[in-house]
Amino acid sequence: MRFSGLRVLKEGLTGNKGWRPHWRDPDPKPDYDIILIGGGGHGLSTAYYLARTYGLSRIAVLEKGYIGGGNVGRNTTIVRANYFLPGNAEFYSHSLKLWEGLEQELNYNVMLSQRGLINLFHSDGQRDAFARRGNAMINQGDDAILLDREGVRDHLPYLDFDNTRFPIYGGLYHPRGGTARHDAVAWGYARGADQRGVDIIQNCEVTGIDIAGGQVRGVQTTRGAIRADKVGIVVAGRSGQVAAMAGLRLPIESHVLQAFVTEGLKPIIDHVVSFGMGHFYISQSDKGGLVFGGDLDFYASYAARGNLPMVEHVMEAGMTLMPMIGKARVLRSWGGIMDMTPDGSPIIDRTGIDGLYIDCGWCYGGFKAVPASGDCFAHLIATDRPHPAAAGFRLDRFRTGRGLMDEEGTGAQHNLH
Numbered sequence: 001m002r003f004s005g006l007r008v009l010k011e012g013l014t015g016n017k018g019w020r021p022h023w024r025d026p027d028p029k030p031d032y033d034i035i036l037i038g039g040g041g042h043g044l045s046t047a048y049y050l051a052r053t054y055g056l057s058r059i060a061v062l063e064k065g066y067i068g069g070g071n072v073g074r075n076t077t078i079v080r081a082n083y084f085l086p087g088n089a090e091f092y093s094h095s096l097k098l099w100e101g102l103e104q105e106l107n108y109n110v111m112l113s114q115r116g117l118i119n120l121f122h123s124d125g126q127r128d129a130f131a132r133r134g135n136a137m138i139n140q141g142d143d144a145i146l147l148d149r150e151g152v153r154d155h156l157p158y159l160d161f162d163n164t165r166f167p168i169y170g171g172l173y174h175p176r177g178g179t180a181r182h183d184a185v186a187w188g189y190a191r192g193a194d195q196r197g198v199d200i201i202q203n204c205e206v207t208g209i210d211i212a213g214g215q216v217r218g219v220q221t222t223r224g225a226i227r228a229d230k231v232g233i234v235v236a237g238r239s240g241q242v243a244a245m246a247g248l249r250l251p252i253e254s255h256v257l258q259a260f261v262t263e264g265l266k267p268i269i270d271h272v273v274s275f276g277m278g279h280f281y282i283s284q285s286d287k288g289g290l291v292f293g294g295d296l297d298f299y300a301s302y303a304a305r306g307n308l309p310m311v312e313h314v315m316e317a318g319m320t321l322m323p324m325i326g327k328a329r330v331l332r333s334w335g336g337i338m339d340m341t342p343d344g345s346p347i348i349d350r351t352g353i354d355g356l357y358i359d360c361g362w363c364y365g366g367f368k369a370v371p372a373s374g375d376c377f378a379h380l381i382a383t384d385r386p387h388p389a390a391a392g393f394r395l396d397r398f399r400t401g402r403g404l405m406d407e408e409g410t411g412a413q414h415n416l417h
């Protein structure tokens, strides 16, 4: 079933009776060539690229809940390629390019909106840091414009420019940054993978990983044992727990991150904006809700909900930056479990066990990474060699200390990234 304007028109005129489910609901087979544990954005995109690029189809994605129920459907949907450090910069640049062709690639409307992202700065020191970051982005082939105060005012006239504590000096503008519809990304990849023969098996929790003679043999699940010679762990916030099933101890701490959405308003915020003096970022959804978030709750947790001190902090930061949003009523808030690494950068690598691969450590930046992570993880699983764009995401950097990518410059503390 392909989507097209003609098809939408025909269905609209005939009572929308011709649409079919986007993916099958198969029972697990006894064995596959490749099993991916986790049906989030990264697991589904990996399955898609394994099938699309390498022609593999004896693949199962095992998801303990339902597609889109994890972080891929819980995030604030920001997509950008504004990283500074080699290793990260080329990877996120690759990802943004994949985003730009994704709707045509998947024949699915993921509602990519390149509305532009502006990171504000509030001191001379921050201006210098953003100037360097902008130059790194341009060197990488991405777009960056350093705005002064009046330049920011042209784009974002509603900010509080007269705030004496946090004066706005300017901003780093990334015009190709923006947002996408989060669960549509999961659905689009699920549909594309399913069309190429991948079995997407929901309500199937992996409870054990079978290993014999240093080689992975399959997994134990709530729906029985399934054999496979290659298994990819791609479970975001649950990475530490699932890796422990194979006897691995990961350099990951899981923390909760909250987000918020207000009642629907008329269009007011037409960019993605982030505050430079507190952790607060905001955009407006297509339904009109202001979608915003802040920092981690600072304690390790597997609860997909947060606590009130961070709610207060985020609201204060928002009110400081744009006092007019104080009139909007918050409709709902939620939390997601973040797989935080000590340097804030991800891992896409083999493990010490033959046939067992891992893709994790996306912290709170993994939504924008979905296309490139799938592309690179599929490359690793299919060829046993790292993709050039993800060659720095090695697991052993935390053991050797070589190749750490501490984008925030905050040192080896998981919850500060």
Ligand SMILES: Cc1cc2nc3c(=O)[nH]c(=O)nc-3n(C[C@H](O)[C@H](O)[C@H](O)COP(=O)(O)OP(=O)(O)OC[C@H]3O[C@@H](n4cnc5c(N)ncnc54)[C@H](O)[C@@H]3O)c2cc1C
Residues within 6 Å of the ligand: 037, 038, 039, 040, 041, 042, 043, 062, 063, 064, 065, 066, 068, 069, 070, 071, 072, 073, 074, 075, 076, 077, 078, 079, 204, 205, 206, 207, 234, 235, 236, 237, 238, 242, 257, 258, 259, 293, 334, 335, 336, 337, 362, 363, 364, 365, 366, 367, 368, 369
């Ligand atoms: C509030 C919030 C805001 C965010 N904002 C942004 C943003 O603006 N931009 C950005 O780039 N990133 C953002 N992120 C981060 C991003 O959402 C995550 O990094 C990314 O979604 C994680 O990868 P995933 O989609 O594969 O995860 P998930 O969707 O969580 O997928 C992992 C899946 O594994 C499944 N699973 C776990 N254990 C098992 C098991 N034993 N057996 C079978 N299945 C299992 C889970 O059920 C889950 O569905 C945000 C996250 C949150 C919570």
